[in-house]
Amino acid sequence: MILSLILPSKEMVALVLAGVAKAHPEASVTSVQMVFTLITLIVVPAMLIAGKLVNRFTKKKLLIVCCLLMLGGGLMGYFCYASLLMLYVASALIGFGNGMLNPIVSGLIAEHFTGDERASVNGVQTLFVSG
Numbered sequence: 001m002i003l004s005l006i007l008p009s010k011e012m013v014a015l016v017l018a019g020v021a022k023a024h025p026e027a028s029v030t031s032v033q034m035v036f037t038l039i040t041l042i043v044v045p046a047m048l049i050a051g052k053l054v055n056r057f058t059k060k061k062l063l064i065v066c067c068l069l070m071l072g073g074g075l076m077g078y079f080c081y082a083s084l085l086m087l088y089v090a091s092a093l094i095g096f097g098n099g100m101l102n103p104i105v106s107g108l109i110a111e112h113f114t115g116d117e118r119a120s121v122n123g124v125q126t127l128f129v130s131g
Contacts, residue, residue, distance in 0.1 A: 003063065003105045007129045009070060010039045010098045013077075013091065024084050035087050039095035046099025059104055066104070069097030 014036050021032045053062055073093030080086035105125070113121045 003101065006067065006070065007098065007102060007105065009074075010043070010094055013039060013094065016077075020081070020084075020087060023081055027084055031084060035084075035091050038088055038091040039098070042092050042095030043099035043102075046096045047103050050100035050103050053100070054104065054107070059108060062100065062104055066097040066101040069093050070101070073097065 017032055017036060020035055021027070021029070024032065050062065070093070073090040073095075076093065077087055077090035080090070109118060109121050109125060
């Protein structure tokens with residue numbers, strides 16, 4: 001469930017778009033919005049890559065890598081906000097980590113729970129992600 005609390009982190013980037021626009025007055029609105037959009041664009045291929053990587057590495061190692069990618073993206077965005085390009089790189093890291101994390105967490109639930117218990121855990125996980 002702790003990992004489910006990390007999943008909505010990509011939506012948190014939308015909250016800082018006004019600050020990005022303020023820090024980069026020369027950038028167009030589209031350029032500023034790309035900071036958030038890039039995350040969503042990277043999530044899709046990351047999900048597909050996660051499916052392939054899970055056959056080569058343990059889920060634990062992949063989860064650690066996902067969390068480190070998201071942490072690295074967050075720290076990069078915090079410390080390198082003066083460069084719009086670095087914000088794009090930070091968004092890509094967050095998107096890649098988040099995209100890989102989502103199917104792995106769902107796979108872990110399917111792997112460790114059955115029947116009504118799986119449905120219950122899926123419901124709680126959805127609550128954690130949505131909350």
